[in-house]
Amino acid sequence: MTVLEPSPPIVSLRSLTRVYRMGDTLVTALDRLDLDIARGAFFGVVGRSGSGKSTFLNLLGGLDTPTAGTIEVDGLKVTGASQDSLAAYRRNKVGFIFQQFNLIQSQTALQNVEMPLVFASVPPAERRKRAEELLDRVGLGPRRKHRPVELSGGEQQRVAIARALANRPAILLADEPTGNLDSATAASVTELLKQMNRDGQTIVLVTHDRPVAEAVCSRFVELKDGRVLTDSAAPATQPAAGA
Amino acid sequence: MRAADMFRYSFGNLARQKLRTFLTVFGVIVGTAAITLMVSLGIGLQQQTIELFNRVDFLTSVSVFPQKRSHSLMSFGKPAPGAVMKLDDAAVEELKKIPGVVTVYPALNIGSRLSIERVIDGKKKTVSGNFVQFIGLPQAAILPMYRDRTLAGKFWDEENPADRVAVVPADVLYDMGIGPPLAGHQKPGETPAGRGDPRWNEVLGLEIKIQFNMAVAKPEPGEKEEEPKDEEATPKDEDEKDPEVTTKRVTRRFRIIGIYDSADIGVPMAPSVFIPLDQGKEIMRLRMSRGGPVETGYPALVVKVKDASLTDEVQREIDAKGYGTMTIQDVVQVIGYVFVTLKAVLGAVASIGLIVAFFGIANTMIMAILERTREIGVMKALGARNAEIRRMFVLEAAAIGGLGALCGIAAGWAFGKGLNAMAAWFVEKRGGPEGVYLFVVSPWLAGGTLAFAVVVAVIAGLYPAWRASRLDPVAALRSL
Numbered sequence: 001m002t003v004l005e006p007s008p009p010i011v012s013l014r015s016l017t018r019v020y021r022m023g024d025t026l027v028t029a030l031d032r033l034d035l036d037i038a039r040g041a042f043f044g045v046v047g048r049s050g051s052g053k054s055t056f057l058n059l060l061g062g063l064d065t066p067t068a069g070t071i072e073v074d075g076l077k078v079t080g081a082s083q084d085s086l087a088a089y090r091r092n093k094v095g096f097i098f099q100q101f102n103l104i105q106s107q108t109a110l111q112n113v114e115m116p117l118v119f120a121s122v123p124p125a126e127r128r129k130r131a132e133e134l135l136d137r138v139g140l141g142p143r144r145k146h147r148p149v150e151l152s153g154g155e156q157q158r159v160a161i162a163r164a165l166a167n168r169p170a171i172l173l174a175d176e177p178t179g180n181l182d183s184a185t186a187a188s189v190t191e192l193l194k195q196m197n198r199d200g201q202t203i204v205l206v207t208h209d210r211p212v213a214e215a216v217c218s219r220f221v222e223l224k225d226g227r228v229l230t231d232s233a234a235p236a237t238q239p240a241a242g243a
Numbered sequence: 244m245r246a247a248d249m250f251r252y253s254f255g256n257l258a259r260q261k262l263r264t265f266l267t268v269f270g271v272i273v274g275t276a277a278i279t280l281m282v283s284l285g286i287g288l289q290q291q292t293i294e295l296f297n298r299v300d301f302l303t304s305v306s307v308f309p310q311k312r313s314h315s316l317m318s319f320g321k322p323a324p325g326a327v328m329k330l331d332d333a334a335v336e337e338l339k340k341i342p343g344v345v346t347v348y349p350a351l352n353i354g355s356r357l358s359i360e361r362v363i364d365g366k367k368k369t370v371s372g373n374f375v376q377f378i379g380l381p382q383a384a385i386l387p388m389y390r391d392r393t394l395a396g397k398f399w400d401e402e403n404p405a406d407r408v409a410v411v412p413a414d415v416l417y418d419m420g421i422g423p424p425l426a427g428h429q430k431p432g433e434t435p436a437g438r439g440d441p442r443w444n445e446v447l448g449l450e451i452k453i454q455f456n457m458a459v460a461k462p463e464p465g466e467k468e469e470e471p472k473d474e475e476a477t478p479k480d481e482d483e484k485d486p487e488v489t490t491k492r493v494t495r496r497f498r499i500i501g502i503y504d505s506a507d508i509g510v511p512m513a514p515s516v517f518i519p520l521d522q523g524k525e526i527m528r529l530r531m532s533r534g535g536p537v538e539t540g541y542p543a544l545v546v547k548v549k550d551a552s553l554t555d556e557v558q559r560e561i562d563a564k565g566y567g568t569m570t571i572q573d574v575v576q577v578i579g580y581v582f583v584t585l586k587a588v589l590g591a592v593a594s595i596g597l598i599v600a601f602f603g604i605a606n607t608m609i610m611a612i613l614e615r616t617r618e619i620g621v622m623k624a625l626g627a628r629n630a631e632i633r634r635m636f637v638l639e640a641a642a643i644g645g646l647g648a649l650c651g652i653a654a655g656w657a658f659g660k661g662l663n664a665m666a667a668w669f670v671e672k673r674g675g676p677e678g679v680y681l682f683v684v685s686p687w688l689a690g691g692t693l694a695f696a697v698v699v700a701v702i703a704g705l706y707p708a709w710r711a712s713r714l715d716p717v718a719a720l721r722s723l
Contacts, residue, residue: 058717061624063623063624063716063717063720064716064717083628083629084628084629084630087623087626087627087628087629088626088628090623090624090625090626091625091626091627092626096624096625098720102617102620102621102624102720104618104621104622105618106255106256106259115622115625116625116626118244118245118248119244119622119625119626119627119628119631120626121244121245123245124247163625167626
């Protein structure tokens with residue numbers, strides 16, 4: 001399958017480095033990473049635990065700040081931004097999907113989907129309409145009054161996807177979105193993400209499960225020790241794959 | 244984030260841990276109820292005191308002194324340095340000319356033991372009673388308040404001219420074993436007397452005696468001593484300091500024409516026996532006549548004003564003439580200072596409850612933040628600003644304070660009402676006046692307590708809220 005790579009890329013990472021201090025030792029989670037992600041891509045990041053993929057996602061989502069290097073998303077320079085600017089970046093450019101769903105338990109499905117719009121000060125009528133549309137789109141329109149405890153795992157993740165899309169983000173960041181779901185439910189959630197991507201949504205998927213990435217991603221990289229080990233877009237340079 | 248949404252989240256979060264919220268709010272309720280109750284007691288006592296003074300009758304009086312008087316809290320009423328004016332009959336006439344003045348008369352308060360002559364078993368006997376003030380009153384100064392309290396007989400008026408007559412308090416007579424008791428003061432087996440009780444009739448017409456020493460110059464040999472008729476003069480010891488002056492004991496008799504109820508006259512003072520002004524002046528003159536005429540003037544004058552609204556103006560005008568003045572309003576003002584202190588002390592003691600509640604709120608907020616760490620991480624991931632997180636938690640703390648204060652003020656008010664009802668019932672049962680109250684919750688007290696509780700709660704919530712806003716979103720999202 002030939003993927004059209006529009007220019008310029010929506011995500012552009014240069015020499016991205018993140019070093020943690022663990023007691024007396026320094027741990028390099030990401031090591032001078034250079035990466036471009038095309039607009040409209042379904043981009044995968046695979047790797048074992050400790051490979052740096054979570055750090056990659058946190059930096060890209062503006063939850064963490066790099067030790068060195070630059071991040072540019074949708075024309076915005078994310079590195080060096082103030083706390084408030086980072087909050088605005090997360091509010092306007094990024095949608096998060098977590099392995100644990102992370103819905104607010106005290107709020108209904110509809111209220112959860114509305115929440116990013118609440119932080120964006122969208123008027124109540126408008127945000128309600130948008131949230132209802134999104135819930136319909138993920139097939140949970142009739143469950144909008146339900147609280148997370150009254151929903152199955154798959155349903156909760158669908159609500160979370162609807163929430164992530166509420167502010168029409170430039171990039172959707174999914175961290176092991178099917179990790180807590182049985183295989184049938186996982187497949188339907190994956191299918192939903194693919195549908196979103198077909199509608200033009202750029203998605204960055206982080207998973208430890210290489211076959212998942214192979215199945216759904218237009219392109220994926222494998223991280224090891226904070227560096228790109230393989231890149232599906234450059235098969236010629238790909239070394240013999242280990243298991 | 245819109246303010247309405249901020250309120251919805253913060254108040255909604257209170258409902259999540261209902262028992263914990265209730266317990267924390269209860270702490271605030273106890274604290275604010277205590278403040279409301281204590282301070283409302285201060286307000287109630289102040290109002291009762293001021294009401295006693297603010298009887299319309301007293302509001303139309305200005306006391307005039309030869310010297311300016313201090314109006315400051317610590318030395319209230321003491322003579323201030325400055326010129327000394329003479330309060331004589333000329334001064335009385337001068338003050339009478341001020342517009343709005345009804346009458347001016349010397350304040351003649353003559354302290355003396357009250358004794359009454361009775362015929363018991365055919366023998367004349369003198370019964371001695373309490374120390375009382377004999378007050379000389381002109382007819383124009385017989386206040387409606389005094390008339391209203393007349394139980395039997397009446398004050399002197401045009402038809403019954405002011406002769407040697409007196410109006411005497413019933414309780415003083417009863418203490419001397421004369422006349423019936425008033426309600427609430429009766430001994431077992433006695434029936435209390437009300438207005439117009441026939442038992443007063445045998446008291447009316449009795450004679451009371453006032454005795455005082457009169458100073459007289461030693462008569463020159465051959466010169467006849469001037470002596471008022473029908474006065475029993477008994478020679479007394481020679482005055483040691485002034486060999487030219489001798490004193491003699493003088494007794495004056497007054498016929499009881501009226502009996503009044505002094506039990507609740509308003510201002511705490513020694514029981515007063517009212518006599519006509521001229522009689523009072525006469526006694527004063529005799530008492531002060533140390534071998535000569537009155538030269539020092541009266542110690543004080545009383546100026547009666549037509550209407551309470553004119554009192555201030557009249558007082559200013561008398562002040563301008565160089566005299567010292569004092570009105571009930573001046574006294575009430577100083578009482579106000581005293582009560583401010585009292586209320587502050589009561590409020591401070593009661594505030595201890597709110598200080599305890601402060602720690603409760605801080606504890607609850609810290610617990611809430613620990614519980615909601617992941618949620619805070621999610622909110623940050625969804626784009627909440629640090630300031631918004633901080634405000635949400637401060638608002639939540641403020642809501643605890645506000646909710647508790649509203650309930651606490653209501654509880655304090657209701658408890659005060661109950662105690663008021665009990666106090667009124669108890670006082671009335673004992674024959675006291677109706678409508679006694681102790682606790683008054685003013686709008687200022689309610690508003691102030693609410694504001695204070697909210698401020699305390701906000702301060703308690705500041706640190707937890709700051710901690711919440713500073714949470715690292717990555718770590719928060721990873722927490723359980």
